[in-house]
Amino acid sequence: MSSLRRRLFLILMAATGLIWLCAVAWISFGSRHELEHVLDTRLQEAARMVHSLVMTGERREGAEAPALAGTPSPLSGGYERQLSCQIWSFDGRLLARSSGAPDAVLADESEGFSDREVGGENWRVYTIVDPEKDVRVAVGDRIGLRDKLVRDLVAGLAAPALLAMPLLGLLIWWSLGRGLRPLNRAAEEIAAREGEDMRPVPPDGAPSEIQPLIAALNGLFAKVQAARTHERDVTAFAAHELRTPLAGLKTQAQVALAAGETQMRENALRQIIASVDRTTRLVRQLLALARLDAGAAGQGAEMELGALIRDIADTVPHPPGVVTVVDSDLAHSRRLIDRDTLWLVLRNLQENAVQNMTEGMIHWRLEGADRLVIEDEGPGIPAEELSLVRQRFYRGRKAAGSGSGLGLAIAEAALARIGARLAMANRTERSGLRAVVEFGPGPN
Amino acid sequence: MRILLVEDDPVLADGLRAGLALAGLTVDAVTSCADAQAALAVSRFDAVVLDLMLPDGSGLDVLAALRARQDATPVLLLTALDETPDRIRGLDAGADDYLGKPFDLDELAARLRVLLRRGSGRASPLLTHGDLALDPAMLSVTLNNSPVAVSRREFAVLSMLMERPGVIRSKGELEERLYGWQEEVESNTVEVYVHNLRAKLGRQVIETVRGLGYRLRVPA
Incomplete structure (x- = not known):
């Protein structure tokens, strides 16, 4: 599990560390530069000072160059005796040197600054060449010593920072905890809920950063709630729709048992058979709807629309006066589509058309490439009911008794699954209903 | 005894008409709220058997209209919605009894007799x-x-x-x-x-x- 707190902590610590590192690098580079400049100026001044002290012709002809003062203590802990000075004559004799200075030649022929390696150490040397006095004055200091200076400076700066790092980490960790507390509170509130509790989370008090999350959650709650309500409604309707025929069956059976007259008993038995047929169809449709609600469309397969429709027209029971006409161009229309789903749609449309007719023509045809049209010659649907007929269990006020009120709901749910739409309108040129299946622009 | 049956399912309505006739009751059957309102306006019934889910509305509306007219005709609700809250809502709306589908024909007849007896103020079933x-x-x-x-x-x-x-x-x-x-x-x-x-x-x-x-x- 990734913790937001840990993640933020690591990011903040890394960022802080990086900035400090940059600062250290900058400071050490800057101080080094400044130091070089100061020390170089000092070298130069020292060289000039020594040079001005050397008198013309005042050259001891002694073989041994005198030490100026003190004992050598190269790279001792302190910074004393940093400078070493040598005075050479032009003929290569060492006229004088300071006490810490090496015996080897510090200066070369050239005047000015130079970096040299003398006796295994790097030196920075300033040389003054004076042919008039016949001397060459070289003043130098060890670069190692300079480095040490910079190091000590940086160490002096970095040490407290390093010490402060754990303290800073602790502070950041604690602040993050405080900062993330509203998030934890919201999480705790949601976690403490009952499974059925779909009330929206109150957004007041939550910081603006988690407002979108809470809004999204509340949106989800509302959706789940709506789905549940819908499910409950449908279940209640389904219960009603199933219990009523069951009550009818039971009542008719009791009548058949109690009836004295043969005619009464036979009527009751006939009613039972009709009711069983109707209930069977209702159960089939409820199961179809449940399947549609549950799953996704199956694999599409290429098939011919005309043959499918003719097959359906033959199997749906219809009064002898009702004729179904399937246009011949449907025979050439092939679509890549889930056959079972489409079958369910077309069968329900055909049943819907047949139900409202005693005689007349049902006409299936193609309009353009993507619109499958079915027109019947029944009474149509009253305009005020057109928007309601696709609701589950909605039966028109004047509808015949045999419909379950599920057919169009099934057709619409099934079409939605294969990305198509159902449009319905009354025919304008005569009475009747016109239903249009609009296929999406899928692979044809 | 004359009963008004308000039920939109044709098979059940037919069965009830036959079955209640066997129990000595005369049944008039209608299939919608509008027809029920019309029947109750013009005729007197000894009791009403009322379905709740009707094609043009809820039977509770018929019941409410009946009680609003100060009509005390006993009403028995006969419906598939028989969860306890539904029963309570129905009874509070002025129903005298409630029977969930599917039901027993003899029980329905017995409950109707009870309603008729109470309506006439008798204590004895005889x-x-x-x-x-x-x-x-x-x-x-x-x-x-x-x-x-x-x-x-x-x-x-x-x-x-x-x-x-x-x-x-x-x-x-x-x-x-x-x-x-x-x-x-x-x-x-x-x-x-x-x-x-x-x-x-x-x-x-x-x-x-x-x-x-x-x-x-x-x-x-």
């Missing part, structure tokens, strides 16, 4: 008058504790007269009780039934009030 006793549950009549065979319609006429002894019932009232809308009313049938009852129970039991109707003779 209707008694002098030596005469009438059992609505068994559709049986006894005179001096010995059974008398009567037809269903003779029973209906007798029970209507016995509900309020001494009160005059017109021929029209009796016919309305005897026949539902779908049945053809034959002329003189009430007279025939009264004649048959007098033959079986004695001439003195039913008194003819000329020009007004019939009543049960109250013993002096």
Whole structure:
């Protein structure tokens, strides 16, 4: 599990560390530069000072160059005796040197600054060449010593920072905890809920950063709630729709048992058979709807629309006066589509058309490439009911008794699954209903 | 007894009409709220059997309209919505009883008899008058504790007269009780039934009030 707190902590610590590192690098580079400049100026001044002290012709002809003062203590802990000075004559004799200075030649022929390696150490040397006095004055200091200076400076700066790092980490960790507390509170509130509790989370008090999350959650709650309500409604309707025929069956059976007259008993038995047929169809449709609600469309397969429709027209029971006409161009229309789903749609449309007719023509045809049209010659649907007929269990006020009120709901749910739409309108040129299946622009 | 049945399922309505007729009840069946309102406005029923989910609305609206008119006709709700909250809502809306689908035909008939008995203010399930006793549950009549065979319609006429002894019932009232809308009313049938009852129970039991109707003779 990734913790937001840990993640933020690591990011903040890394960022802080990086900035400090940059600062250290900058400071050490800057101080080094400044130091070089100061020390170089000092070298130069020292060289000039020594040079001005050397008198013309005042050259001891002694073989041994005198030490100026003190004992050598190269790279001792302190910074004393940093400078070493040598005075050479032009003929290569060492006229004088300071006490810490090496015996080897510090200066070369050239005047000015130079970096040299003398006796295994790097030196920075300033040389003054004076042919008039016949001397060459070289003043130098060890670069190692300079480095040490910079190091000590940086160490002096970095040490407290390093010490402060754990303290800073602790502070950041604690602040993050405080900062993330509203998030934890919201999480705790949601976690403490009952499974059925779909009330929206109150957004007041939550910081603006988690407002979108809470809004999204509340949106989800509302959706789940709506789905549940819908499910409950449908279940209640389904219960009603199933219990009523069951009550009818039971009542008719009791009548058949109690009836004295043969005619009464036979009527009751006939009613039972009709009711069983109707209930069977209702159960089939409820199961179809449940399947549609549950799953996704199956694999599409290429098939011919005309043959499918003719097959359906033959199997749906219809009064002898009702004729179904399937246009011949449907025979050439092939679509890549889930056959079972489409079958369910077309069968329900055909049943819907047949139900409202005693005689007349049902006409299936193609309009353009993507619109499958079915027109019947029944009474149509009253305009005020057109928007309601696709609701589950909605039966028109004047509808015949045999419909379950599920057919169009099934057709619409099934079409939605294969990305198509159902449009319905009354025919304008005569009475009747016109239903249009609009296929999406899928692979044809 | 005349019952208004409001039920949109044709098979159930047909079964109830036949079944309740067997129990001695006359049933008028309608299939929508609008038809139920119309029927209740023009005729008097002894009880209403009301479905809740009707094609043009809820039976509760019919019930509310009925009670708003101060009409105390007993109403039994007959519906698939029989969760406890639904029952409570129905009863609080003014229903007298509630039966969930599917139900037992005999239980429905028994509950209707209860509603009719309470409506007439009787405590005993039996209707008694002098030596005469009438059992609505068994559709049986006894005179001096010995059974008398009567037809269903003779029973209906007798029970209507016995509900309020001494009160005059017109021929029209009796016919309305005897026949539902779908049945053809034959002329003189009430007279025939009264004649048959007098033959079986004695001439003195039913008194003819000329020009007004019939009543049960109250013993002096």
